[in-house]
Amino acid sequence: MTAKMTMVQALQQAMELKLKEDDRVILMGEDIGLNGGVFRVTDGLQAKFGEDRVIDTPLAESGIVGTAVGMALNGMIPVVEIQFLGFIYPGFEQVVSHVSRLRARTQGRYQVPMVIRTPYGAGIRGPELHSESVESFFVHVPGLKVVVPSTPYDAKGLLIAAIEDPDPVIFLEPTSMYRALKEEVPEDKYTVPLGKARVIEEGEDISIFAWGAMVQVALQAARKMKEQRGWTADVIDLRTLYPFDRDTIKASVEKTGRALIVHEAHRTGGMGAELISFINDESLFYLKAPVARVTGYDVPVPFFSLEDDYLPTVERVSRGIEQTITY
């Protein structure tokens, strides 16, 4: 049985399934109970599972992440919602100093399986600090897995996999994709494995890597260039940023000989740099052109009147494809 649903509905189903089948799973966050979360991702779950399992916490990100660590130490599986990625910083210390390290520090005696879900990214005309895309911070921290779904199907399967993963997972939900598209999603439980990319389209001339909201931009640009110039592309949704899917990246780049990375995060120190480095290490002599990046800029994500100028667009990505192929 499948149903057509948005990413919001798919995420909600994932959490409902896990709350139902595993008593250890609890949801914690600001306004997630009665209000169902500011994006309504947890809508109705408190009514179904009660205030002790879908918990409206005090407004304190460090307290939320910190008490979730305690919960996890004591055998629970907390699924934490941080209202926006731009608000995670008070809890960042807990993530970096403890969430990511407790397993190693105690040589496996303790583990802190937990998921920190948070809406992220620009494109919905949000106020200041509601549009950040700082996935690199988390990718850089040893001990964390970083996952970014771009479709309803993947969102559900990845979130279930993240909740079932024995390690902490940062789960970044692209706000502009929450309701942007609907697709058929199985009603039953399934998982999408962490660490595996998805090849959305296959082609010969270039490999395009993206995640989150940029997947659609990359896809549209690839289709446009195919139509206009006859070039075909591998369009690959990385889905997991740490550990990223090395085999899929390598195989694709070695097939096409060209690569382009699209991300909305700031350019310097962004995930794109890591991927370019990986491609250089693994596949340098297959390359026919330098690996290109189309990214956000090294500026704070601007106020929304300029956010479209900050974000990679179909035009910018198309130009990146053209420049790389005609290099």
Added chain:
Amino acid sequence: MRKSMEEQFPVRQILSPEGKLIESVDGWIDDELALDMYEKMVINRTFDRKSVTMQRQGRIGTYAPFEGQEATQVGSAMALDDQDWLFPTYRDHAAMMTFGQSILRVLLYWKGRIEGCVPPEGKHILPPYVPIATQIPHAAGVAWSSKMKGEAVASIVYFGDGATSEGDFHEGLNFASVYNAPVVFFCQNNGYAISVPMSRQMKTKTIAQKALAYDIEGIRIDGNDIFAVYLHTRQAVEKAKRGEGPTLIEAVTYRYGAHTTADDPRKYREQEKEEKIRREKYDPVDRLRRYLESKGLWDDEKEQALVQKAETIINQAVKEMESYPAPQPEDMFEHIFAEKTWNIKEQQQQVAEESDRQRKSVQKELA
């Protein structure tokens, strides 16, 4: 007239500095327990002095001494039940060892070995927390989940006076208060956060009063009076297990030495003078000995035997620490994840190859 906060939160004492009982401890502390407290304090003090010496000799790394705080740590940890949870800072090894962490593990920690973080099987002793106050929400979270599971288990979390300026202190207390979590917030107020005295850390004269903001019980005790520490901690633990919520305990004490062996307290306080007064008048170990002597439970002969015993125990642990198998470079890749990611595997392999190359080149040179 309204009572001042110092009057509302008086420093509670059971054993006077002269070692006289101010109130009865019948039903709480018998002779056997008092003798056990004394023995533990002496062993811990011996450990602490030995560790400072070993740091000077280069046998362990930078070390955070606790001498002067034996009563706060030993007394509070003795008030716990086996299944309780203990969250220490980097200065709370006396509490950790009292609650069951081995001396060897504590030494390994200060020797720069991650093995020093691992608690004994079945005991919930977290590794020393380094970033200030960050352990407080963890204890609140564990306690909160103990309550959810319907377990009569308490958590105790240690921190200092400086930690009460951190957000995590307030967030931890607030969460515990909102969810009525069975946790004991145990503040060792030793007067200084490294160099900054309490008067510059906060305007309040007490830390216990901060409990008012969270509508939980706050009490101030003489942290150099092990009877007061034990009794009030025990009461807080029992209260927590009855479902009556968290307690903030401010144990007023003093560290005789430096913040760590890398610090020089003469820069920020009249070290010699203060230390002398503290040791002569308020020492927690001497205080209990005076009591034991007055009850005919202790004498010089017993003291000598105990000092001997303490040295034997500590020296044995030092020997074990120094003969502990050396760490291998590849070890740093263990337990980062439940299952190693490709990145970790690849880097571990590189390190293994590197140490293999080094071994071979050493062998070659020797040959």
